[in-house]
Amino acid sequence: MVAPIVDVSSLASEHQGPVLTPLDAGYDTARISFNALIDRHPPVIARAATPQDVVASLQFAQSAGLPVAMRGGGHSVAGHSMCDDGLVIDLRLLNHASVDVEGRRVIAGGGATWRDVDTPCVTRGLVMPGGTFDTTGVAGLTLGGGLGHLMGVHGLTLDHLLSANIVLADGTVTTASASNDPELFWALRGGGGNFGVVTAFEFSLDPLPVVFGGEIHYPDTHLRQGLRLYRDLVEDAPDELTMMAYFREGFLHITVCAIGGNPRSLSAVDALRSNLPIARDRLGMTSYLQIQVMQGDTPFGIRHYWKSQFTDELSDDLIDEIVDHYHARTAGSISSILIEPVHGQATRVPLDATAFGRRAPGFNVSVLGHWRDPAGDDTEISWVRAGAARVAARNPEGGGYLNYAAPDEPQSRVRAAFGVEKYARLLKVKQRVDPENIFRFNHNIRP
Numbered sequence: 089m090v091a092p093i094v095d096v097s098s099l100a101s102e103h104q105g106p107v108l109t110p111l112d113a114g115y116d117t118a119r120i121s122f123n124a125l126i127d128r129h130p131p132v133i134a135r136a137a138t139p140q141d142v143v144a145s146l147q148f149a150q151s152a153g154l155p156v157a158m159r160g161g162g163h164s165v166a167g168h169s170m171c172d173d174g175l176v177i178d179l180r181l182l183n184h185a186s187v188d189v190e191g192r193r194v195i196a197g198g199g200a201t202w203r204d205v206d207t208p209c210v211t212r213g214l215v216m217p218g219g220t221f222d223t224t225g226v227a228g229l230t231l232g233g234g235l236g237h238l239m240g241v242h243g244l245t246l247d248h249l250l251s252a253n254i255v256l257a258d259g260t261v262t263t264a265s266a267s268n269d270p271e272l273f274w275a276l277r278g279g280g281g282n283f284g285v286v287t288a289f290e291f292s293l294d295p296l297p298v299v300f301g302g303e304i305h306y307p308d309t310h311l312r313q314g315l316r317l318y319r320d321l322v323e324d325a326p327d328e329l330t331m332m333a334y335f336r337e338g339f340l341h342i343t344v345c346a347i348g349g350n351p352r353s354l355s356a357v358d359a360l361r362s363n364l365p366i367a368r369d370r371l372g373m374t375s376y377l378q379i380q381v382m383q384g385d386t387p388f389g390i391r392h393y394w395k396s397q398f399t400d401e402l403s404d405d406l407i408d409e410i411v412d413h414y415h416a417r418t419a420g421s422i423s424s425i426l427i428e429p430v431h432g433q434a435t436r437v438p439l440d441a442t443a444f445g446r447r448a449p450g451f452n453v454s455v456l457g458h459w460r461d462p463a464g465d466d467t468e469i470s471w472v473r474a475g476a477a478r479v480a481a482r483n484p485e486g487g488g489y490l491n492y493a494a495p496d497e498p499q500s501r502v503r504a505a506f507g508v509e510k511y512a513r514l515l516k517v518k519q520r521v522d523p524e525n526i527f528r529f530n531h532n533i534r535p
Contacts, residue, residue, distance in 0.1 A: 161225015
């Protein structure tokens with residue numbers, strides 16, 4: 089596809105950051121998505137250097153009749169940060185992180201990744217719950233939820249959001265917080281990128297804990313037993329212990345983040361080490377920064393198709409289905425299945441306190457397709473859909489974690505992720521701040 093050429097001279101004259109069209113050097117680099125399955129060609133990519141650049145871009149988009157996509161960290165699996173027929177506001181130049189040590193606060197730019205935020209916080213003895221990869225964008229993770237290694241003690245990422253500087257569809261600049269437009273602030277905590285362009289996030293911080301953790305790997309011969317052991321330990325885990333499990337390259341990997349030296353956490357670690365044969369043991373005293381990178385990095389340029397489903401429990405039957413489905417992948421496939429708990433403090437925030445749709449204890453089961461060759465598209469996508477359907481059959485009324493949702497997720501799944509009452513409440517906010525659906529490149533709440 090070739091993008092149409094748009095005259096951007098008026099925007100470029102008042103925009104401090106680069107304004108790119110298909111004729112400009114750097115355009116192809118700027119449009120690359122995390123997900124290589126997404127290959128889109130926007131007419132305009134406006135790389136904002138200031139919040140005022142965002143205002144100018146929105147005003148230009150309105151006058152040109154262009155919808156707007158937002159690129160923060162650019163880690164959107166669904167490809168929401170890039171579009172074919174609109175203007176992309178690229179926030180990656182706004183990647184600052186300013187730490188207030190005494191106030192235990194951090195202000196992060198809308199284009200920051202967790203690597204940009206974690207390092208200055210940790211070096212000052214402070215921390216907040218982020219995602220599970222430090223290359224993930226702060227904006228997308230926060231607006232959609234924020235499952236992470238510290239959720240047991242500190243909750244979700246969005247639970248630490250204190251305020252958000254946001255530019256609305258009409259160019260209005262405002263700050264959403266508990267005291268200023270609390271309904272918009274409620275919607276931002278879980279409602280995704282439906283409501284405006286957040287140029288800065290203010291988060292509360294906590295003291296940096298002592299951390300024991302890493303990964304332990306079990307061989308292919310013990311995937312079922314390993315996942316049952318994981319399930320039993322998670323169901324009895326203290327808040328201070330968060331463990332995740334994933335199948336990849338024939339192994340069961342269990343990640344461990346144990347903070348504060350709770351004896352029950354150490355007992356669980358002993359059980360991981362003593363009950364089954366171990367392919368590799370990488371557990372020990374570590375740091376939070378190491379926890380954030382222990383699963384390695386997923387580089388841009390790989391094709392992805394993901395689907396996720398919350399479930400209340402991991403029954404023996406469901407575990408068998410998950411393992412069977414993992415074994416049914418194509419020979420040599422690098423695709424995976426990820427299981428994350430929802431536990432501890434993340435479950436104690438009242439359900440109606442934020443727009444995020446899940447607070448009950450349970451698990452987020454995600455079937456994750458990763459591959460490089462376009463010839464594998466149909467096979468990998470079919471495998472993901474079939475696996476997700478097996479999990480969804482156990483919880484047909486529930487929705488998944490939208491941060492992991494596929495590009496073609498139907499509207500019914502978006503509604504299910506929030507539930508009837510929350511979706512109706514989100515719809516009222518959308519109708520007020522974006523009645524023309526300028527921000528439609530997301531898991532959309534249609535006004």
